[in-house]
Amino acid sequence: MAxxxxxxxxxxxxRQAATAEPPARAAAxxxxxxxxxxxxxxxxxxxxxxxxxxxxxxxFVISTMMIAAIAVLGLNLLTGFNxxxxxxxxxxxxxxxxxxxxxxxxxxxxxxxxxxxxxxxxVMCFVVGYLFGLPALRLEGHYxxxxxxxxxxxVPQLLKYKWLEGLTGGVQGVVLLKPSPPFGLPLSEDQxxxxxxxxxxxxxxxxxxxxxxxxxxxxxxxxxxxxxAADTMGIDTAQYKTVTxxxxxxxxxxxxxxxxxxxxxxxxxxFGFFLSISLLIGLVxxxxxxxxxxxxxxxxxxxxxxxxxALSKFVKNDLGLPFDLSAYAVYGILLLILMYVMPLxxxxxxxxxxxxxRG
Amino acid sequence: MTTVLEVKDLKAYYGQTQALHGVSFELxxxxxxxxxxxxxxxxTTTLRAICNMVRTEGDVVxxxxxxxxxxxxxxxxxxxxxxxxxxxxxxxxxxxxxxxIAAYTRSDKAAVKRDLDMVFEYFPRLRExxxxxxxxxxxGEQQMLAIxxxxxxxxRVMLLDEPSFGLAPLIVQEIFRIMRRINTEAKCSMLLVExxxxxxxxLADHAYVLETGRVVMSGPSDVVKNDENIRKSYLxx
Numbered sequence: 001m002a003x004x005x006x007x008x009x010x011x012x013x014x015r016q017a018a019t020a021e022p023p024a025r026a027a028a029x030x031x032x033x034x035x036x037x038x039x040x041x042x043x044x045x046x047x048x049x050x051x052x053x054x055x056x057x058x059x060f061v062i063s064t065m066m067i068a069a070i071a072v073l074g075l076n077l078l079t080g081f082n083x084x085x086x087x088x089x090x091x092x093x094x095x096x097x098x099x100x101x102x103x104x105x106x107x108x109x110x111x112x113x114x115x116x117x118x119x120x121x122x123v124m125c126f127v128v129g130y131l132f133g134l135p136a137l138r139l140e141g142h143y144x145x146x147x148x149x150x151x152x153x154x155v156p157q158l159l160k161y162k163w164l165e166g167l168t169g170g171v172q173g174v175v176l177l178k179p180s181p182p183f184g185l186p187l188s189e190d191q192x193x194x195x196x197x198x199x200x201x202x203x204x205x206x207x208x209x210x211x212x213x214x215x216x217x218x219x220x221x222x223x224x225x226x227x228x229a230a231d232t233m234g235i236d237t238a239q240y241k242t243v244t245x246x247x248x249x250x251x252x253x254x255x256x257x258x259x260x261x262x263x264x265x266x267x268x269x270x271f272g273f274f275l276s277i278s279l280l281i282g283l284v285x286x287x288x289x290x291x292x293x294x295x296x297x298x299x300x301x302x303x304x305x306x307x308x309x310a311l312s313k314f315v316k317n318d319l320g321l322p323f324d325l326s327a328y329a330v331y332g333i334l335l336l337i338l339m340y341v342m343p344l345x346x347x348x349x350x351x352x353x354x355x356x357x358r359g
Numbered sequence: 360m361t362t363v364l365e366v367k368d369l370k371a372y373y374g375q376t377q378a379l380h381g382v383s384f385e386l387x388x389x390x391x392x393x394x395x396x397x398x399x400x401x402x403t404t405t406l407r408a409i410c411n412m413v414r415t416e417g418d419v420v421x422x423x424x425x426x427x428x429x430x431x432x433x434x435x436x437x438x439x440x441x442x443x444x445x446x447x448x449x450x451x452x453x454x455x456x457x458x459x460i461a462a463y464t465r466s467d468k469a470a471v472k473r474d475l476d477m478v479f480e481y482f483p484r485l486r487e488x489x490x491x492x493x494x495x496x497x498x499g500e501q502q503m504l505a506i507x508x509x510x511x512x513x514x515r516v517m518l519l520d521e522p523s524f525g526l527a528p529l530i531v532q533e534i535f536r537i538m539r540r541i542n543t544e545a546k547c548s549m550l551l552v553e554x555x556x557x558x559x560x561x562l563a564d565h566a567y568v569l570e571t572g573r574v575v576m577s578g579p580s581d582v583v584k585n586d587e588n589i590r591k592s593y594l595x596x
Contacts, residue, residue, distance in 0.1 A: 215460075215463055218452065218456055218460050218463075219463060221449065221451065222452065222460050225449040225452065226449055226450070229443055229448070230449075230460075231410075231412065231432060232435060232440070232441035232442075233460050233508070234432045234435035234436050235432060235460070236430070236432045
């Protein structure tokens with residue numbers, strides 16, 4: 001009887017497969033994403049229920065995490081989904097930050113309309129990224145890595161250039177004001193900043209989600225998987241690669257512009273090569289080609305940079321080990337462990353663990 | 360029968376290295392022409408040169424109009440479907456997404472749906488694997504996917520680069536049988552590059568033998584197949 005049963009089951013499966021429309025993957029946003037967004041929105045309001053539960057400083061740290069997440073998201077569009085590596089996204093971050101800073105500094109009415117710096121930085125960085133993407137078409141793999149590396153080195157130097165000093169403030173940088181909450185809302189500056197950044201991050205997340213799930217996203221990923229085959233599918237691969245470069249740079253530039261407002265200060269040396277590398281680390285640790293992974297990666301880069309210091313003190317003072325660990329050593333060890341335990345990044349690791357739990 | 364594709368004195372270069380030294384041949388409307396030859400004879404390069412993926416000289420005429428020098432994606436839109444060497448699977452995408460990408464250039468949804476049904480009729484196995492990541496398919500299934508993807512472009516001419524490569528003989532037979540059906544039912548002319556000469560000559564109506572970037576021999580498949588000299592000197596069986 002078992003054989004007829006399995007035959008019947010197989011037949012049922014075949015019939016179902018024959019009639020079912022092929023469902024489009026990732027057609028809708030997962031419910032847990034909405035849950036995270038909802039939690040993020042009520043977080044600052046907790047202070048009205050339990051005073052002192054979440055300080056302004058904590059909110060500020062989360063804000064910087066979200067800024068990093070936007071930057072990593074941009075890098076992920078390029079590297080994770082389109083297969084073009086960049087060691088120089090710190091440069092676009094810098095261009096975005098300076099676009100915002102110069103506007104806020106030089107245009108007298110701009111500080112009241114600080115949100116206009118976001119589209120301005122996006123357009124500016126899209127153009128710069130698109131233009132950089134043109135010569136990058138001829139480069140692949142290691143060569144593209146080197147070219148973008150050069151960009152990361154060049155931009156901070158360019159910002160110090162004496163002819164630009166009138167705009168950029170040279171080595172001194174530009175000091176700005178933090179945006180204040182509008183309409184007399186009973187929020188502190190840090191709380192308002194938190195909401196401002198959160199809204200932009202959520203919007204950018206959904207824009208990326210929508211780009212990726214449609215035909216444009218498929219084309220981007222096809223180019224990553226096999227560029228020649230993508231050519232033979234009638235996809236204008238050159239156009240896609242340069243536009244993706246532009247969009248990616250725009251995302252990271254928006255993050256830069258937000259950081260200018262949040263930290264209320266820009267200086268060339270905060271956009272060194274280490275920034276580019278930490279974005280790449282955020283990308284790999286969070287999860288390559290994973291939108292949620294980009295957010296995790298953003299959180300990770302800020303978290304680790306802040307806690308590596310504390311951890312190295314803890315190792316020395318509290319554990320009483322007879323040697324010093326510098327903060328960078330702790331960072332390095334953490335990275336090694338993470339890459340060993342979760343080779344697909346944190347997002348990939350969570351998915352694997354979830355699958356194992358469900359059998 | 361009219362000529363759908365005519366290649367005239369085609370030369371191709373990889374950097375400084377010349378890979379084709381003036382290749383000429385034609386493909387008849389609804390026909391199957393095969394390019395045979397040893398490794399490095401220029402078979403793959405010829406297909407790439409037609410799609411302008413390498414630097415070329417000479418001329419490629421499609422339905423009476425020269426297409427040489429046009430961008431690859433424009434040539435594809437004219438009705439060329441290139442099934443690349445090594446299948447060119449989009450490995451991290453699903454079977455479904457691989458097929459949808461092929462419909463990228465088409466706006467007629469009903470026709471796309473019809474072609475999708477046709478593809479599944481040719482290769483029912485792909486329907487079973489529709490949501491599977493394409494990189495996890497077997498070699499034979501990936502070849503089926505590559506041919507299906509080409510079909511989804513709604514092509515006039517299919518350029519097939521070694522569809523038998525690395526596959527078990529039984530699978531190869533199945534795939535070649537379906538290629539024959541596609542040729543007659545979908546009215547799609549085919550230019551077939553193969554190392555397996557016996558197999559290719561059975562399917563094709565015309566054959567050209569390439570050696571170091573030149574055509575050294577050509578004729579109807581039956582003639583080439585039965586000429587012992589050609590077989591021994593160039594085809595090695």
